[in-house]
Every structure is written in structure tokens, then in C-alpha cells.
Amino acid sequence: MLTIAVLPWVVFMLCASITLVLVRVCRGPNDVDRVLAIDVLTLLTIALLVTLGIARDERHYFEAAALLAVVACVSTLAIARYLLRGRVIE
Amino acid sequence: MSALPWWLDALIALSLLVGAVFSLLAAWALFRLEEVRLRLHVASLAGSVGLGGVLLGSALYFGYQHSMLPREGLILLFVLLTTPLSAQALGNAVSALYPHAVPVVPSSAESKGEGQ
Numbered sequence: 001m002l003t004i005a006v007l008p009w010v011v012f013m014l015c016a017s018i019t020l021v022l023v024r025v026c027r028g029p030n031d032v033d034r035v036l037a038i039d040v041l042t043l044l045t046i047a048l049l050v051t052l053g054i055a056r057d058e059r060h061y062f063e064a065a066a067l068l069a070v071v072a073c074v075s076t077l078a079i080a081r082y083l084l085r086g087r088v089i090e
Numbered sequence: 091m092s093a094l095p096w097w098l099d100a101l102i103a104l105s106l107l108v109g110a111v112f113s114l115l116a117a118w119a120l121f122r123l124e125e126v127r128l129r130l131h132v133a134s135l136a137g138s139v140g141l142g143g144v145l146l147g148s149a150l151y152f153g154y155q156h157s158m159l160p161r162e163g164l165i166l167l168f169v170l171l172t173t174p175l176s177a178q179a180l181g182n183a184v185s186a187l188y189p190h191a192v193p194v195v196p197s198s199a200e201s202k203g204e205g206q
Binding site: 001005006009013017020021024031037040043047051053054066070073077080081084 | 094096099100102103106107109110111113114116117118120121126129130133137138140141144145147148151152155156161162164165168169172175176179180182183184186187188
């Protein structure tokens, strides 16, 4: 099966991406870099969860991925607003 | 897993690979580029494409295998709706916090000519 043969490579590439983005999180010169890298990190985690769901033929990983998508967006917007204004809620 | 026809199998594998390769490209660019705004551009572009590929593969797989309505489109719609919003907000933060940071975009001839 082609999908089963491809899945380890997909997981490997996603893990390599997560490592690169984590280096950027540690090394980022300023706050915006770190927020951006953590946002990308969340997208990569969603992709990894969905891939794991295919590999195990398990539907429940999807719920965690959906939840993570919602939380990632709201938290990124809130942190960007905090960086811009100094407070989140007016 | 055994009931997948070969074309659907190939399509799922292809979309998963495309998504993973685009994620790797985005992460490599995020690691490599040297200015905030370039990284912002790359992350907001390629991150959503990479996630879209993986989600398309998952939607095809689960839609065929369990004959259920795939809800991956929900995640994709949400990410595609909110990635520009967060990119805009982060860009505003960059402009407000670091107003003197000029984006470094060397042309290929320049960077080849005056390499440091």
C-alpha cells in the first residue's frame, strides 16, 4: 500500500520541520518571531496529529486537532494584540 | 485499510507527501530567512498549504474508509480564515515595535556580487 509506505516519511518530515521551528523559537531575535514560530508549530502539530490518525486508523485524533486549531488562532491574535497595545482587553 | 482502490491510495499518498514537503519548506525558510517580515510572509503562505495537503489526504482516507462526512474541511476553513488575520496582527506589531527595521531583500546578482 502506497499510503502505508509514505506515512513514515511524512512523519519524519513533519518532525524535522518541528525541530527547525523549535530552533527558531529558541533563537528568535524578538517577540514577534517567537509568536510566529509558535503559531507555525501549532499548525505542524495539527498536521502530525492528523497523520497519526491515518496511521492508526483512529478518528479521535481529529478532535484534538480541531481543538488545537481553534485555540491556536485565538491565542495568536491575543498575543499580537498584547504586543501591539500592551493589554488584551480594553 | 485493504479496501482502498489504487488510484485513491495514490492520491492520498500524493497529497500527504505534498503537505509534508510544503511544511518542511516553510520550516526551513522560517529557520533560514534573516528578517522578520520575510519570515512572516513565508509562514503565513506555506504553513496553510502544508496543512491543507495533509488535511486533504486525511479527508479522502476517512471519507472513503468509514464512509462518513469528512470534517477536515472545518479545520482547513478555520485555518485559512484566521491565518491572514494573525499575519496582519503580527505585521502591525512589527511595524509598531520595530519601525526602523527595513526588509532585506537582496537581488540574486547583488548577493552574488557582494557576498560578505
